[in-house]
Amino acid sequence: MNWRIVAIPVTLIPIFIIAIQFDIQIDDVLAIGIFPFVGAVIAMLIKLGLQGIKFAYITRKYLGNFDSFLKLVGVRVGSEFIKFTTPMFVGAEFVVIYYLHKKGVNPAKSAWIAIMDIVTEVFAAGLLSIMAGIIALLNGAYVVGAVILATSIIITSLWMVMFFLSSKHTFQVPKILENLVKRFGKDKGEKAIDKTNLWMNEVCTMSRENLKTPESKKIFTISFLFSVVSWSFYGISFMIIAMGTGYVISAFDSIMAVMGANAIGNLPITIGGSGLAEFGIVAYLNNLDPFAFEVPEGIVAWDAVIGWRIATYYVPIVITWLLLVKLALSKISKPSES
Template sequence: MNWRIAAIPASIVPFIIMFLTTKVSPQDIFAVGLVPFVASAVAAVARIMLQAYRFKYFVRKFIGYDVSSPGKTMAARLAGEFVTYTTPSYVGGEFVRIAWLSKNGVPTGKAAWVATMEIIADVFAVTILAFVAGALAISRGGTAIGVTVLVVALPTFAFWLILILYSAKRNLQVPKFIDRIARRFAKDKADKYITQANKALDDLCTMSRENFSSSKVIKPFAIGLALTFASFLAYGISFMVLADSVGVGIGMFDSLMAVAASNAIANLPITIGGSGLAELGIWAYISNLASVPNLAAIAADSKLSVIIAWRIATYHVPLVIMWIALMKLAIGKRETMVPADGEKKKED
């Protein structure tokens, strides 16, 4: 957990570099105004709450019952999102959610299925928006940013599409080379965990075949996909309200396309939570970048102050809420551990 906490100040490093190498100052950031900043942060929080509600909805539909109260289920989703936001390429939160569901009596395979459906909904929505944003940028002359967004989004979409089609035909297993490497270092533990992983994958693939062969999955997935698009609409609003506050004319659709491009670039596994990449992606899109940018041109661009304010409102503010949810989840886990006298403590 300590390295996760260290990830928060690490995500601020790109801002420090910008302040030192560009004409942007903290005063420029504050120039967006308190009301637009709060409105942007509220839109960002609305986004993660919609994602949390989608998780609760998927649990109810695919598990068949509510494993916990709506508040606790959504809090578990927010806790997992803290892990997602503090790793490169926005990964890791799925394991927190799977562990939480398993702790609440859900078989690992079914828990993994819920997490997988969330990933599929995210991938479909995000890549569709990225494809539209990339194509639109190219049509407007922004060749560099358009091609980059398409090149980044396409492999992600293709990977998950192939994985879905493959799992519908046969069971997935832990790759043999990973099995061999793990057994070299710790054979007994490797046997245990690889067996568990293969069992979970078997259950996941079984769930995949059962659900995709039935029309019953269409409605829940469609609603989940709609919630995902709605969450991205809130993300688009978060940038639009800040841009409008300083006279940068950008409509709702263009703002949505800009954050879609930013999200695609930020998914590259380079920096923690996409820090620096998200800002670069949205700057390149609204600047309609046609070629490799000149660093001097970036440093002198007046839009940087809005972009930094947007990043703080949409990344660091929600991160505080996610951290609180994670701490609550961690404290709850300790309170349910069996103490030395063998008597289980009562859960909150």
């Protein structure tokens, strides 16, 4: 976990590059004002809180009156620290699987709950990002639109296909990977592969037992709607902070811009999408190449983009870290029965 803390300063490098390139001073960021900045932070915390409530809802639907509702919310919010410090879209699910397992829940059931949570998250984000990509294309932003659509469609399709196919097909570790692990890991590698295959078999069995039931369909639908609202608050956070710089943008345009940037930021290139997300917003709003660092001045207030990044990343990362250590990674003396 220590390497993740060390990785956080690395995310500042793109911020410094932007600040130097476009002569952004600390006073420019401070000029946003305390109220817009706090408003953006609150919007982001609402986003995280809704994610936590959704996870607690899914968990209790499958496990009954399991654990404290607020604690489940806190664990899920804390798990976002992994996403913030990883150059990928996913990662938080491993924390909740670990937590549920430590509380005595069957590994397969823990994985099923985590999968239901992350799939609805990815599905909602994917649909919003695809909308953003289509709108970008319609407005002539062909490069940024193509990048958003390619990233969103690939990630969303992969998760959704794997999710729904798990009810019809039992997945196992690919033979190529299995042979490599057994060859280099020998007995330990073979045991790891056997355990992984057994776990995947149990998860697929859970999928067959639950996915087509009316109750699971209801849970999926409600969770998906929670995710849509959650991601919407993420987009609104930029609208709020942009107001402090005098940049006027509607809630819908702000949501589309942020979700488009989010799709670009999900590329496994930088930690937490640092740099990609910022340039993604500017590229989306101005029909530019998201990977071109020669962005003209005076098109979008860069202080708003940097301020938004601080409000939605660096402030929440402290909160998620505290919750992760305090709740998800804390010792559990008496595991409850699932």
